[in-house]
Amino acid sequence: MTNMTFSEQIWYGLFKPSKYKELVESRKSRSVLYILVILLVLGLVTFVVPTAAIITGFGGMNKLFSETMAPxxxxxxxxxxxxxxxxxxxxxxxxxxxxxxxxxxxxxxxxxxxxxxxxxxxxxxxxxxxxxxxxxxxxxxxxxxxxxSNDSLVDMVPAIYVSLFLCYLIMCLLYFVKYGFLALILSFIINSMNKQMEIGLSFGQVYMVCFYGMSLGMLLTNFNIAMGLISPMLVSTVTVFVSMNFITMAMVSMRKGNQV
Structure with a gap:
C-alpha cells in the first residue's frame, strides 16, 4: 500500500471507488479523521455559510440589533x-x-x-x-x-456567537448520528456481498466502504437543501443511486483486484 496525503484521501473517498481498498487498509485514525472532516464540512455547508450570509446581509450583529431591529x-x-x-x-x-x-x-x-x-x-x-x-x-x-433593550442585545453579541458555534457543533453531531446510523444499516447489507464474493474485509472496513460511498451524496444533498436549488427529493434519489453505485463498484474492484 502506497502512502497518500490526506487531501488524496478526501479526493479518493469522494470520487474514486477503485481506491476504497487502499483507503480502508490505511490506519484507523485516518478513517476517523475523514469522518470528522466530512461532518464538519456538512455543518459548514448547511449552517455556517447560510448563517454568515444572513448576518452579513444585516451588516453584522451589532447593526442588526442597534439599527435594523425596531426598538x-x-x-x-x-x-x-x-x-x-x-x-x-x-x-x-x-x-x-x-x-x-x-x-x-x-x-x-x-x-x-x-x-x-x-x-x-x-x-x-x-x-x-x-x-x-x-x-x-x-x-x-x-x-x-x-x-x-436593544443595547442589551448588542452587549450579548459575543455570547450569541458562542451559542451559534455550539449550534454548529450540535448540528455536526446530529449528522454523525444520522449518517453514521445509515452507514451502519447499509454495512449489514454490503457485508453479505463481502462474504459471498470472498473479499475478506472486516465489518469495520465494510462500514468505511459504505461511508466513503455515501460521502459525495451527503454533501450534494445537503448543499442543495441549503441553497434551495432544485427539488430535494430529486437530488436525494440521484445521490442514493450514486452512493450505491460507488459502493458496488468498490466491492467489485476489490473482488477482481482491478481498477474501476
Missing part, C-alpha cells in the same frame, strides 16, 4: 417591540412579536426550531414532519431582566 423594551412586566421581528438562521427561526402574549402556532408554519418571544412568554418549539417534538413556554420574567 425593544422590557419594563419588568411585559416586552414591547414597535414592529414584529423575524429572522431565519438555517433551520432555526427567531421571532419577537409583542402583539401576542405567547407567539401562537399559526406563526410556526414549517419544520424547524423556533425561539419565539411574545410580550409575556418565551416559547421554544421544535417541529419535525409537521409534528411538535418539543414545546416549552417560559414566563418572560424568568428570562429577561427589567430594562432589557
Amino acid at each position: 425593544v423594551a422590557y419594563d419588568g412586566n411585559q416586552l414591547t417591540i414597535e414592529e414584529p421581528f423575524r429572522m431565519n438562521v438555517a433551520d432555526t427561526v427567531f421571532i419577537l412579536d409583542s402583539t401576542y402574549y405567547t407567539v401562537p402556532d399559526k406563526e410556526l408554519e414549517r419544520d424547524g426550531t423556533y425561539i419565539a418571544v411574545g410580550s409575556k412568554n418565551v416559547r421554544m418549539t421544535t417541529i419535525i414532519g409537521g409534528e411538535k417534538w418539543m414545546d416549552n413556554i417560559t414566563p418572560i420574567e424568568q428570562v429577561l431582566a427589567p430594562g432589557f
Whole structure:
C-alpha cells in the first residue's frame, strides 16, 4: 500500500471507488479523521455559510440589533417591540412579536426550531414532519431582566456567537448520528456481498466502504437543501443511486483486484 496525503484521501473517498481498498487498509485514525472532516464540512455547508450570509446581509450583529431591529423594551412586566421581528438562521427561526402574549402556532408554519418571544412568554418549539417534538413556554420574567433593550442585545453579541458555534457543533453531531446510523444499516447489507464474493474485509472496513460511498451524496444533498436549488427529493434519489453505485463498484474492484 502506497502512502497518500490526506487531501488524496478526501479526493479518493469522494470520487474514486477503485481506491476504497487502499483507503480502508490505511490506519484507523485516518478513517476517523475523514469522518470528522466530512461532518464538519456538512455543518459548514448547511449552517455556517447560510448563517454568515444572513448576518452579513444585516451588516453584522451589532447593526442588526442597534439599527435594523425596531426598538425593544422590557419594563419588568411585559416586552414591547414597535414592529414584529423575524429572522431565519438555517433551520432555526427567531421571532419577537409583542402583539401576542405567547407567539401562537399559526406563526410556526414549517419544520424547524423556533425561539419565539411574545410580550409575556418565551416559547421554544421544535417541529419535525409537521409534528411538535418539543414545546416549552417560559414566563418572560424568568428570562429577561427589567430594562432589557436593544443595547442589551448588542452587549450579548459575543455570547450569541458562542451559542451559534455550539449550534454548529450540535448540528455536526446530529449528522454523525444520522449518517453514521445509515452507514451502519447499509454495512449489514454490503457485508453479505463481502462474504459471498470472498473479499475478506472486516465489518469495520465494510462500514468505511459504505461511508466513503455515501460521502459525495451527503454533501450534494445537503448543499442543495441549503441553497434551495432544485427539488430535494430529486437530488436525494440521484445521490442514493450514486452512493450505491460507488459502493458496488468498490466491492467489485476489490473482488477482481482491478481498477474501476
